[in-house]
Amino acid sequence: YSLGITIPLAIAVLIHSRTDKPPAYHIIFAILGFTTTVLILSICFTEMQVLFSIIGLSFDLSEDYVSISIHVLAASLSDIIMNSSLAKQGYERMAFAATFAHPILELTLGMGLVCLVNAHAQEEGAVNWLVGTHGYIAL
Numbered sequence: 001y002s003l004g005i006t007i008p009l010a011i012a013v014l015i016h017s018r019t020d021k022p023p024a025y026h027i028i029f030a031i032l033g034f035t036t037t038v039l040i041l042s043i044c045f046t047e048m049q050v051l052f053s054i055i056g057l058s059f060d061l062s063e064d065y066v067s068i069s070i071h072v073l074a075a076s077l078s079d080i081i082m083n084s085s086l087a088k089q090g091y092e093r094m095a096f097a098a099t100f101a102h103p104i105l106e107l108t109l110g111m112g113l114v115c116l117v118n119a120h121a122q123e124e125g126a127v128n129w130l131v132g133t134h135g136y137i138a139l
Contacts, residue, residue, distance in 0.1 A: 041078075045074070048074045052073075052074055082098070083095040083098055086098070
């Protein structure tokens with residue numbers, strides 16, 4: 001199906017585009033590229049989490065321990081790659097700021113949105129459900 005859609009689209013872009021200016025529908029390609037990238041990253045991250053959960057369960061570790069140790073390592077791999085490439089390109093200050101800003105943003109958005117949206121998080125005694133048994137140590 002993808003070949004049947006993309007080949008005629010590529011031929012239409014080739015016919016209608018000029019070399020001296022970007023096509024008028026360039027924003028559509030940017031939105032499609034961004035959406036595809038986010039979907040692929042989320043699928044890969046989900047698969048990595050499942051893989052690390054299986055590894056943790058095979059070593060007889062609790063699910064909460066795997067969540068606060070191995071999942072954090074998996075989530076930080078993309079940050080390490082991004083900050084390293086920023087530093088190599090000469091943006092050391094930006095990489096240094098991102099090292100501190102990302103965890104703060106992740107905590108406020110990740111935990112805050114769960115607390116606002118999820119009805120279970122607003123009930124009394126829901127902290128254990130939200131962060132797990134080892135969550136107090138991590139926070």
